[in-house]
Amino acid sequence: MAGASPVEQFIRAHRLRLIELLPWIVAVLDYFAFGDYLPLGSQILIMILFALSLDLVLGYAGIVTLGHAAFFGAGAYAAGIYSVHVSGEPLSGLLVGALAAAVVGLVSGAVILRTTGLTLLMLTLAITSLLSAAANDAGFITGGNDGLQGVAISPILGMFDFDMFGRTAYLYCLAVLFVAWLFVRRLVHSPFGRSLVGIRENVVRMNAIGAPVRRRLLTVYTISAALAGVAGGLLTQTTQFVGLTVLSFERSGAIVIMLVLGGVGRLYGAFVGATLYMIAQDQLAEMDPIFWDFWIGLLLVLIVLFARGGILGLADQVLLLIRRRR
């Protein structure tokens, strides 16, 4: 790219690079190399999708939230209820999950995105608490505290049955994540996506250049909610169960931690952070079943103190140092 004009450099900066295919190569290799860990692999892929949806609002648009589980949970319950009462067909179930979460995102966003800062943060928490209480109360349809029972998922496209080793579930999650990634990548590198970065960087200036800021924020909030709903739907379909924990504060907090670990506003921070968190959780829980979250917390403190841009931010700094030394 050296020697290219600033115009060319700017245009090329948003095109797909080969290195961006790396996570997908790794994910496919994992399928063959770690056959015994495919259920964990599916969970990681689901969390990557959830973190990716959070990155859209938190990383790109600068909407601070601690209530993203609201959409994950809405999608999880909607997909579960759909499979119990309507059809076990998985793709339409995901669509229902996405739609339900999008509606929650649109309605709640229309109210809470009028606020900013701490008020917004508290409202995102409140929305999740409301949904959690509602899910608990509506036991006749959600199963309440016992969780939703009787979720049965049909073969994907009528051909691929979910097997007990988690192979189909892994490939299904991988395929859904890949499609979602294609969509999110295009979105963040589009004029719309860059305008979100503009809003995050300076909302006053975005208003002054004539951008409909509130509409843009509501749009991305709804899209993000839909993606989180798909992630929730995937969890329901691959575990065939929905419990109240899908709407817990812990889930909202954990997904923020995953994103911060990987790097906020970087697209691939979701991949790195969710993978690291889930593997660390799995390994640490095995080594230290009581205090495993202490070690996760310590890791987060170290990342925040010494790598403000998360692991990818740290990698950027190291690469910059190496280039300078050359």
Next chain:
Amino acid sequence: MTTVLETVGLAKQFGGLVVANNIDFRLDAGARHALIGPNGAGKTTFVNLITGRLSPSAGRILLNGGDITALRQEERVRRGLGRTFQINTLFKGLSVLENVCLAIGEHAGLGGQMFRLVGTRRSVVAQAFALLERLGIPDDAGRLVKELPYGKQRLVEIAIALGLDPSVLLLDEPAAGVPSAENRVILDVIAQLPASVAVLIIEHDMELVFRFAQRITVLVQGAILMEGTPAEIAADARVREVYLGERHHD
């Protein structure tokens, strides 16, 4: 001469504090007009009322003949209103080129496009670069705004505003905070603004005001004290008393 911007009885008060008091103001097409006044006179408030950052307590604002008083900021921008800020208000983590591209893209109605890669519309990027060339900062196109010296950031402010292709440009102290050595560059840029753009400049630097303005309005305590040519303003004893600090003796 056609009036492009007009305020009629424009007023704003915060509780008992009146910051804009019944302001009747006209800006003609292609005008070079300065708004001066001591600190706290309400100059920036006046700009914020015109651009829609603040809503007036009373009065009307007309832009190119249409009433924009009730319109949101983005609608006013779409109708041809551009501004710069007294304190740099930029996308500091983005490149200089992208700062201007965002403005041009919004003006072209492309800001909401979701499925087209940035840069696919080469004309937007090329137009942004041409603007940077015009302002003398093409070599900084690829640099992050936060890496630029303050004076160049002021030029990016102007570039963003010009990227909106405004018919009315409000420059809020464009040379504020710029070292005097770099001041001239900004003065030259302002002097070369297109004749088709009506410019209202708020400025404390009297050299810049008298060099640039064809007409000057003096604002004191939220109200217009007087309006006239630079010569009339310079000769007026009331202006000297309230603005330049000289005692007026009849």
